[in-house]
Amino acid sequence: MRIPCPFCGPRGNEEFTYLGDASVQRPDPSAPAAAQAFHDYVYLRDNPSGLHQEFWYHGGGCHKWLVVTRNTRTHDINDVTFADGGARP
Amino acid sequence: MKYSVFSLLKEAFRGHTGWTPAWRKAEPKADYDVVIIGGGGHGLATAYYLATEHGITNVAVLEKGYIGSGNAGRNTTIIRSNYLLPGNEGFYEWSMKLWEGLEQSFNYNAMVSQRGVLNLYHSDQQRDAFARRGNAMRLHGVDAELLDREAVRRMVPFLDYDNARFPIHGGLLQRRGGTARHDAVVWGYARGADMRGVDIVENCEVTGFDIKDGRVTSIDTTRGTIRAKKVGLAVAGNTSRVGALAGLRLPIESHVLQAFVSEGIKPAIDHVVTFGAGHFYISQSDKGGLVFGGDIDGYNSYAWRGNLPTVEDVMEEGMAIWPGLGRIRMLRQWGGLMDMSMDGSPIIDRTPVGGLYLNCGWCYGGFKATPASGWCFAHLIARDELFSVAAALRLDRYATGALIDERGAGAQPNMH
Numbered sequence: 001m002r003i004p005c006p007f008c009g010p011r012g013n014e015e016f017t018y019l020g021d022a023s024v025q026r027p028d029p030s031a032p033a034a035a036q037a038f039h040d041y042v043y044l045r046d047n048p049s050g051l052h053q054e055f056w057y058h059g060g061g062c063h064k065w066l067v068v069t070r071n072t073r074t075h076d077i078n079d080v081t082f083a084d085g086g087a088r089p
Numbered sequence: 090m091k092y093s094v095f096s097l098l099k100e101a102f103r104g105h106t107g108w109t110p111a112w113r114k115a116e117p118k119a120d121y122d123v124v125i126i127g128g129g130g131h132g133l134a135t136a137y138y139l140a141t142e143h144g145i146t147n148v149a150v151l152e153k154g155y156i157g158s159g160n161a162g163r164n165t166t167i168i169r170s171n172y173l174l175p176g177n178e179g180f181y182e183w184s185m186k187l188w189e190g191l192e193q194s195f196n197y198n199a200m201v202s203q204r205g206v207l208n209l210y211h212s213d214q215q216r217d218a219f220a221r222r223g224n225a226m227r228l229h230g231v232d233a234e235l236l237d238r239e240a241v242r243r244m245v246p247f248l249d250y251d252n253a254r255f256p257i258h259g260g261l262l263q264r265r266g267g268t269a270r271h272d273a274v275v276w277g278y279a280r281g282a283d284m285r286g287v288d289i290v291e292n293c294e295v296t297g298f299d300i301k302d303g304r305v306t307s308i309d310t311t312r313g314t315i316r317a318k319k320v321g322l323a324v325a326g327n328t329s330r331v332g333a334l335a336g337l338r339l340p341i342e343s344h345v346l347q348a349f350v351s352e353g354i355k356p357a358i359d360h361v362v363t364f365g366a367g368h369f370y371i372s373q374s375d376k377g378g379l380v381f382g383g384d385i386d387g388y389n390s391y392a393w394r395g396n397l398p399t400v401e402d403v404m405e406e407g408m409a410i411w412p413g414l415g416r417i418r419m420l421r422q423w424g425g426l427m428d429m430s431m432d433g434s435p436i437i438d439r440t441p442v443g444g445l446y447l448n449c450g451w452c453y454g455g456f457k458a459t460p461a462s463g464w465c466f467a468h469l470i471a472r473d474e475l476f477s478v479a480a481a482l483r484l485d486r487y488a489t490g491a492l493i494d495e496r497g498a499g500a501q502p503n504m505h
Binding site: 001012021040043046047048049052074075 | 503
């Protein structure tokens with residue numbers, strides 16, 4: 001599997017470190033149901049069979065966090081963006 | 090038909106013309122007391138123990154493909170009970186005890202071979218950690234021996250003891266651990282369940298659940314709708330996908346784990362040996378092939394195949410303990426889908442949906458757990474209570490904080 005890094009170009013996945021689902025959002029700790037919301041945030045995952053948005057860190061290249069949209073059935077990568085939304089590292 | 094030396098002799102004298110299929114190809118009925126989804130080792134063991142231990146025989150096992158075509162047929166066949174934490178150790182030891190009487194119990198040769206599982210350690214710190222684990226095992230009445238370097242050398246003389254980076258200092262040995270024939274385990278449970286009236290329905294994929302007033306009433310499948318009083322989910326690898334059909338969102342990620350077999354060689358390695366500085370485990374099959382594996386690929390996957398960096402990593406780890414591996418050709422490799430749970434331990438529990446029970450999150454450890462998983466899941470489904478040794482394997486432990494995190498890695502499935 002090769003990941004097309006927006007800055008470095010296509011690189012082997014051994015250059016990257018995987019974190020996991022990029023769609024989960026850290027909840028507001030002061031909200032009334034924060035304990036339940038944090039449980040869901042920390043532990044529950046959609047774990048889709050198909051397109052999955054996920055964080056990868058390009059430690060062997062530009063040191064940027066990426067959001068990769070990848071098909072978990074085929075390992076095809078549809079989209080890669082910088083996690084911070086910027087255009088360049 | 091009961092298998093014995095007499096049935097073998099009788100068939101030998103009549104040209105082996107009298108053997109009958111070991112289980113029926115059942116058509117699904119419209120109504121069951123219990124439906125188990127997933128015809129792998131765990132699902133079939135559950136059906137078997139429902140019939141033998143609880144007298145519930147109006148049971149169907151639904152399998153999307155053919156039985157044993159998932160992870161039951163895609164593992165490295167190791168059985169052991171060398172865990173540290175109380176929530177796990179009692180459970181896996183229950184499994185080990187069931188393995189020891191399994192073949193007599195279901196009258197099928199599962200080729201259970203208690204050849205010993207040897208975990209190598211490579212530093213003083215790791216020796217201390219292994220001593221602690223061995224002591225924890227012995228406190229649970231499980232056999233464990235801490236071996237020094239020379240004792241290990243007598244058992245497996247061909248390893249690289251003086252590796253510059255990972256010298257072998259000794260090992261933790263569980264003599265009762267070993268291997269079993271994975272397909273035969275599936276077939277034995279299938280035959281045992283079928284003999285007692287369980288319907289094993291293959292090529293039957295579940296497409297939805299009918300849930301009324303918070304209780305599951307029937308299951309939609311590719312072979313029609315089936316009513317059921319209770320439904321057990323034993324579909325590790327696809328738990329999130331099938332669970333989502335019932336509205337469940339679970340603490341599971343699916344990951345691919347690769348395993349490898351070399352060409353057949355003469356008997357070389359008598360035990361199961363694991364590399365402590367990384368994650369590598371190797372044994373030799375009865376056909377002579379070396380069976381080995383390492384870490385999961387490390388990212389969500391339903392692809393049933395892995396990538397080359399992990400292959401390279403596994404081979405490097407193998408070479409680090411056994412340089413002779415470099416002269417042997419790798420023959421085959423395959424990938425299975427692991428239910429990686431958020432703390433690295435399994436779940437056998439009820440779900441928020443009435444009548445729907447969950448068996449999932451087996452991570453790397455599904456095969457060795459097969460008998461106890463079936464036993465405890467059957468107990469839960471039949472009596473609606475958790476069996477003693479599985480009392481900690483609850484779904485709500487993520488909310489209560491009673492996690493069972495052997496590795497201490499936190500809620501990061503690819504680190505367990």
